[in-house]
Amino acid sequence: MKPHWRQWVEEIRQQFPQGNSALLPLLHRIQAEEGWLSPETLADVATLLNLPVTTVESVASFYSLFYKRPVGERVVHVCVGLSCALKGADALMHRLEEHLGIRQGQTTPDGKYSLMEAECLAACDLAPVAQVNLRYMGPVPPEEYQRLLGEGEK
Amino acid sequence: MAELNTHYLLRHREVPDIDQIAVYEAHGGYQSLRRALRDFTPEAVLELVKASGLRGRGGAGFPTGMKWSFLPNDGRPRYLVVNSDEAEPGTFKDRELIEHNPHQLIEGMIISSYAIGSHDAYIYCRGEFLRGSEQLARAIREAYAHGYLGDNILDSGFSLHIHLYRGAGAYICGEESALLESLEGKRGQPRLKPPFPAVAGLYGMPTIVNNVETIANVPVLVEKGADWYRSMGTEKSPGIKIMSVSGHVRRPGNYEVPLATPLRTLIEEYAGGVWPGKLKAIIPGGSSVPLLTPDQIDTPLDYESMIAAGSMLGSGGCIVMNDETCMVWAAHRLVKFYRVESCGKCTPCREGTYWMTNILERLESGEGSQGDLEVLLDVADNIGGKCLCPLGDASLGFMVSAIRHFRDEFEAHVREHGCPLGAKRYDPINH
Amino acid sequence: MIRLTIDGQTVTVPEGTMIVDAAEKLGIEVPIYCYHQALGPLGACRMCLVQVEKMPKLVTGCTTPVAEGMVVHTKGPAVEKGRRGILEFLLINHPLDCPVCDKGGECHLQDYTFRYGPPAGRFAEAKLERLKDAPVSELILIDQERCVLCQRCVRFLGEYVGEPQLMLKGRGVETVVAPVDDRPVDSRFSGNIIDLCPVGALTSAAYRFKARPWNQERHPSVCPHCPVGCPVTVTAREEHVVRVEGRPIPEHDWGWLCDRGRFGYDFAVAPSRLLSARVAGRVVPEVAAVRHLANLVRTVREQHGAAAIGVVVGGQHSAEDAFYLRHFAESVLGEGVRLAVSQTVKGYLPLALNGTYDDIGVADAVVLLGSDPYRAAPVLYLKLRERWRRDPQLVRWGVGVRPLSRPTLPLRELRVGPQEMAATVAWGLFSQRPDDEGLRLLTESLEGWQPRDPEGARALAATLLDSQHLVLLWDGKEPWMEAVLGVLTRLRGEKGTRVLPTFGPPNLRGFEWAGIPARWGALEDLLQATVRGEVRLLWVLGADLLREIPDYALAAQALERVEHAVFEGLFPPEGSERFELWLPGAGWSEEPGTWANLEGRLRSVAEAVPPPGEARPVKSLLTALARALRQPWTPPEWNPYLGAEGGLLPREGEPTAPARLPRPEPTAGDLYVWGEPEVFVGGYPSENLRPRRPSLLGEIHPVDAAAWGIGEDGGELGIERFGRRWTVTVRPSAAAAPGMLILPLGAAEAPVNQIGEGPASVIPRVEVERR
Numbered sequence A: 001m002k003p004h005w006r007q008w009v010e011e012i013r014q015q016f017p018q019g020n021s022a023l024l025p026l027l028h029r030i031q032a033e034e035g036w037l038s039p040e041t042l043a044d045v046a047t048l049l050n051l052p053v054t055t056v057e058s059v060a061s062f063y064s065l066f067y068k069r070p071v072g073e074r075v076v077h078v079c080v081g082l083s084c085a086l087k088g089a090d091a092l093m094h095r096l097e098e099h100l101g102i103r104q105g106q107t108t109p110d111g112k113y114s115l116m117e118a119e120c121l122a123a124c125d126l127a128p129v130a131q132v133n134l135r136y137m138g139p140v141p142p143e144e145y146q147r148l149l150g151e152g153e154k
Numbered sequence B: 001m002a003e004l005n006t007h008y009l010l011r012h013r014e015v016p017d018i019d020q021i022a023v024y025e026a027h028g029g030y031q032s033l034r035r036a037l038r039d040f041t042p043e044a045v046l047e048l049v050k051a052s053g054l055r056g057r058g059g060a061g062f063p064t065g066m067k068w069s070f071l072p073n074d075g076r077p078r079y080l081v082v083n084s085d086e087a088e089p090g091t092f093k094d095r096e097l098i099e100h101n102p103h104q105l106i107e108g109m110i111i112s113s114y115a116i117g118s119h120d121a122y123i124y125c126r127g128e129f130l131r132g133s134e135q136l137a138r139a140i141r142e143a144y145a146h147g148y149l150g151d152n153i154l155d156s157g158f159s160l161h162i163h164l165y166r167g168a169g170a171y172i173c174g175e176e177s178a179l180l181e182s183l184e185g186k187r188g189q190p191r192l193k194p195p196f197p198a199v200a201g202l203y204g205m206p207t208i209v210n211n212v213e214t215i216a217n218v219p220v221l222v223e224k225g226a227d228w229y230r231s232m233g234t235e236k237s238p239g240i241k242i243m244s245v246s247g248h249v250r251r252p253g254n255y256e257v258p259l260a261t262p263l264r265t266l267i268e269e270y271a272g273g274v275w276p277g278k279l280k281a282i283i284p285g286g287s288s289v290p291l292l293t294p295d296q297i298d299t300p301l302d303y304e305s306m307i308a309a310g311s312m313l314g315s316g317g318c319i320v321m322n323d324e325t326c327m328v329w330a331a332h333r334l335v336k337f338y339r340v341e342s343c344g345k346c347t348p349c350r351e352g353t354y355w356m357t358n359i360l361e362r363l364e365s366g367e368g369s370q371g372d373l374e375v376l377l378d379v380a381d382n383i384g385g386k387c388l389c390p391l392g393d394a395s396l397g398f399m400v401s402a403i404r405h406f407r408d409e410f411e412a413h414v415r416e417h418g419c420p421l422g423a424k425r426y427d428p429i430n431h
Numbered sequence C: 001m002i003r004l005t006i007d008g009q010t011v012t013v014p015e016g017t018m019i020v021d022a023a024e025k026l027g028i029e030v031p032i033y034c035y036h037q038a039l040g041p042l043g044a045c046r047m048c049l050v051q052v053e054k055m056p057k058l059v060t061g062c063t064t065p066v067a068e069g070m071v072v073h074t075k076g077p078a079v080e081k082g083r084r085g086i087l088e089f090l091l092i093n094h095p096l097d098c099p100v101c102d103k104g105g106e107c108h109l110q111d112y113t114f115r116y117g118p119p120a121g122r123f124a125e126a127k128l129e130r131l132k133d134a135p136v137s138e139l140i141l142i143d144q145e146r147c148v149l150c151q152r153c154v155r156f157l158g159e160y161v162g163e164p165q166l167m168l169k170g171r172g173v174e175t176v177v178a179p180v181d182d183r184p185v186d187s188r189f190s191g192n193i194i195d196l197c198p199v200g201a202l203t204s205a206a207y208r209f210k211a212r213p214w215n216q217e218r219h220p221s222v223c224p225h226c227p228v229g230c231p232v233t234v235t236a237r238e239e240h241v242v243r244v245e246g247r248p249i250p251e252h253d254w255g256w257l258c259d260r261g262r263f264g265y266d267f268a269v270a271p272s273r274l275l276s277a278r279v280a281g282r283v284v285p286e287v288a289a290v291r292h293l294a295n296l297v298r299t300v301r302e303q304h305g306a307a308a309i310g311v312v313v314g315g316q317h318s319a320e321d322a323f324y325l326r327h328f329a330e331s332v333l334g335e336g337v338r339l340a341v342s343q344t345v346k347g348y349l350p351l352a353l354n355g356t357y358d359d360i361g362v363a364d365a366v367v368l369l370g371s372d373p374y375r376a377a378p379v380l381y382l383k384l385r386e387r388w389r390r391d392p393q394l395v396r397w398g399v400g401v402r403p404l405s406r407p408t409l410p411l412r413e414l415r416v417g418p419q420e421m422a423a424t425v426a427w428g429l430f431s432q433r434p435d436d437e438g439l440r441l442l443t444e445s446l447e448g449w450q451p452r453d454p455e456g457a458r459a460l461a462a463t464l465l466d467s468q469h470l471v472l473l474w475d476g477k478e479p480w481m482e483a484v485l486g487v488l489t490r491l492r493g494e495k496g497t498r499v500l501p502t503f504g505p506p507n508l509r510g511f512e513w514a515g516i517p518a519r520w521g522a523l524e525d526l527l528q529a530t531v532r533g534e535v536r537l538l539w540v541l542g543a544d545l546l547r548e549i550p551d552y553a554l555a556a557q558a559l560e561r562v563e564h565a566v567f568e569g570l571f572p573p574e575g576s577e578r579f580e581l582w583l584p585g586a587g588w589s590e591e592p593g594t595w596a597n598l599e600g601r602l603r604s605v606a607e608a609v610p611p612p613g614e615a616r617p618v619k620s621l622l623t624a625l626a627r628a629l630r631q632p633w634t635p636p637e638w639n640p641y642l643g644a645e646g647g648l649l650p651r652e653g654e655p656t657a658p659a660r661l662p663r664p665e666p667t668a669g670d671l672y673v674w675g676e677p678e679v680f681v682g683g684y685p686s687e688n689l690r691p692r693r694p695s696l697l698g699e700i701h702p703v704d705a706a707a708w709g710i711g712e713d714g715g716e717l718g719i720e721r722f723g724r725r726w727t728v729t730v731r732p733s734a735a736a737a738p739g740m741l742i743l744p745l746g747a748a749e750a751p752v753n754q755i756g757e758g759p760a761s762v763i764p765r766v767e768v769e770r771r
């Protein structure tokens, strides 16, 4: 448990003093720092908020954006919603899988990339669209998949 | 039907940087709020919203003023919760609003809270909307700094605090009671109704849940009045609506149209027409609604006409599919969405969407057998009307209508052990 | 009241009743999984679909409250198709291997499928794979593939008990019920989830594959492990008890059990069980033992008269056994035989003041007088918690030498010193009613004395006097409390005042009903007479005097002094070498009988299995003994239910008249030794429950622990009392007040009654180590 987490709890509780409302904001904030939510982290969160561990784990397990396994530096969410699929999202995903040598849901062994399916990202005007660490990129035609990997950047 | 030549909701299209408070103010921003606080009693605002006939833009189209009037008068605190969880496939209007014109939502929230007597309002923002939530957070800060939020707003004696809450990836949290559970820090699983949120909502208190677009309409109503609003659309569907158009059209995007604009106008004029190929099917109101066929393209975009046509206006997410689109594939895609997003609380939705996905997967890959279609329809019948929340039913809308209109295509998949569109079909894997 | 029609029949039920419950009243079955009245509606499984006229869709009968004039159909094509559909959904990811499932034959999924289900599986795909037969604790296994996600287990533990040890994990079709990794489900109420589980997803590890429903017998019975006396069903197979389940009694009892009651039945086969008779330590045939006993009786009686025989009966026996004993004593042994019940505390509560569990349902105030029901009477604790959850306004007090409040049942606390409870309560009452003669008398000796928390004492007194329906739980430690309770009851007049005694051997009221004196005084007299040499033959049945009675020294002296000590029971008692004759007894479930619980309610315990080895029931022992004495004796016919209306013993007996309370003495010493009943420590041995027995028995306040060099993980502590030294294991615990050492009653390793309650000094650590 990191000491400044307590500080965060204080801050969040000011906004959301009731119920367990502080839970999701705290998980978001800690995940942003830690990259993912390990069982130990979840137990810490339970202690910090004085909640049962079951509650914290159960809640964390419900939401797809809470990562229960370590993820890569770049988390690529490819939208596979119908509108994107109509514009080649499957091919985009396929190219990425081939290039990275992993399947969707996995992380490259070097820890650089995680590839995930996203349900409709509410950006169908940009289809096929993807998010890299939750930042939109689109349209990304399948053949331009490398843009999502930031290769050539820097 | 008059075409809109100005935007009322998507004003950023005309005014760049309207997400900055100074720009927003320079273009009349927060004037409606000043006016409401100065010239209107809360009851008068409520009357205005009722008179305008504004209906909820989140999907169900429930009259907003009527919903507000359901709040019991028992002295308990009340909350306004804005639903910005937009995740209905094909819908992307709320995202544009919060990313580009967040102050209009905030202004609407303040006026609405004033009307219903709420002093704490919440925005439940979809977890994936990172930029949207950053924009909202900034706009809220600006609004506080300018005295539009906080205690004693503009010396009116009215106080309001807005709390921004991020979801974390779960479509079901768009359903209002699941949203409230999530906002209370729990798993986003729908609650039993009754009690409805207006009676026992957030933290057990009377709560109004409204869609982003719904609330973004409120400043416009105060500025222009109910009569103006009613001058557009129909008696039962007055006003303006943002339609999100995507799929096989030349210019996918959000379009602000008067209600009752023909679907054809939206697709052919606003969105530049079907491209590539020819029109095969349209989902007019988000993935939960039944499809319309090309011969229905002249249906007006209003709540009642859409129902009469066998579909729904829903959230206004219009997905256009061309003649290269395999309906089995599309049904599989959509049903799988509901499988992934089912919360798992009730049996028919949890197991049924799983089962239907399996069958559709089999059909699509050419491994379907005689009888699969009957089973599929029967499974749909066993889901329909038997779930705890509307998600289960939502999973059926497209699939059942696709089977109804394109039965031969489903049967051909069994007969020919694969997709009859063959090479013509857009094959994403070997693209 | 609401009138509605279900399947053409009319029924009238209270407003708020759900359709399924209204249907049940008519004997109409609406299948359910997720719904349970105690847990409230959830509406998750959708099994209970019914048709209501004027409603467009089928509705769930468990979430739809009745309405005046409603017309409900629980049959018909739409309903039947709906049900079939739901069952089919539940089966798609469920293994179809009922024959090897432990729930086979008593599974709702199997039953409903048989009754309403789809003809054949149309689901052609692979089922999802999940955890199978994984332990969630030493006692319970989970099979996630069989789970129907009704959430009963999760909600029971989380909401009802307040110990959320199971959770829903994941989302959608991936959802499973699971514990948090590496944290066993060790709630003391965990076993109820086995009963609650409508399918074979949660099963008992101990019962696993022990029996199949069709080759077993099930008997209605009562749990023997604590004074609550929960109704149970006992399953026997091949002469062994293999399972104990809760037995719901409509409108009175949900059928919850604590794990002690559910899993503790294996005492019957404990290795230490006495299976043959012994004389002077040597195994002898039973007949020889009976002859020996007859000789003892004859000799003592001839030399000293029947009054030289003392008989003590304890908690392992039925009311009938006690009745036979009394009858036998009077008609065979002769005039003057002394009889007593073995006691765990010195307090006594006259039945006239005794309440029932139903009182909790209508109480507006509950006051715990020293009782910690969570430890001493677990299911009673659940009843209190349920009451509080239904009515958060319920006034709740915990009066004790230590905190009795817990997060799952918060109480307003009033701390008293040892032996100061009656004084504190009386003082508080007197402060409110200074004119009352009885109170004046009680508090005369308290002149100039003040309770630790005078304000609190006054506030408590206000609750005690003003509440409309008051329920008190009493630990029975200070016998003079009886008089205070008597005065309180009188002061409250018409208002309900009901006491639930959480002490005593489980069947105390049954023995009393059978005519055996049930006050501590009777036992004390008998033992004192023994010490004085007046009693020459002491016959103890089903009691363990040296371990359970509050005056160890008296028992020890009596056993030291007495010429002949004879023991009958299931296990050799503490100090067994003092008994020249051991007779193996039949116990619970090995003979039919009647037991009374702390409400004074009679319930029958069935004979489920035969007694093992040479153990035999009291009745047969007495018959044999009479024969050996050559005195005719036929066991009398006695129906304990006669005179007990509805099984409830008549509320009679006056509380002792007010007399001056003993003035509380200040206590010195390092730590005050305090004995606490704890169902998972005292009582019968159990292999099943060994993991639940705390490894460190004693508890001290964390500050004291630090002061005496006990770390967070606990350790050994040396104490001295009356010049004798003891080493006990202790753990720091918030349950202990500062300056207090809590020891569970009935533990051989920490014999609190031997050490004696009272101040002790701590032997500094170095010295302990040198020893």
Ligand SMILES: Cc1cc2nc3c(=O)[nH]c(=O)nc-3n(C[C@H](O)[C@H](O)[C@H](O)COP(=O)(O)O)c2cc1C
Residues within 6 Å of the ligand: B055, B056, B057, B058, B059, B060, B061, B062, B064, B083, B084, B085, B086, B087, B088, B171, B172, B173, B174, B175, B176, B177, B209, B210, B211, B212, B214, B215, B389, B390, B391, B394
């Ligand atoms: C499965 C499901 C998902 C929903 N998602 C959304 C959503 O993303 N945004 C939204 O505003 N309403 C959504 N709704 C509708 C809400 O439950 C609710 O009706 C709406 O927020 C009310 O706002 P309105 O009256 O302004 O339309 C959803 C409903 C269901 C059943």
Ligand code: SF4
Residues within 6 Å of the ligand: C223, C224, C225, C226, C227, C228, C229, C230, C256, C257, C258, C259, C260, C261, C262, C377, C378, C379, C380, C679
């Ligand atoms: S509370 Fe007592 S009587 Fe009930 S199950 Fe537990 S031990 Fe048995």
Ligand code: FES
Residues within 6 Å of the ligand: C031, C032, C033, C034, C035, C042, C043, C044, C045, C046, C047, C048, C049, C060, C061, C062, C063
């Ligand atoms: S019993 Fe009614 S929904 Fe489960």
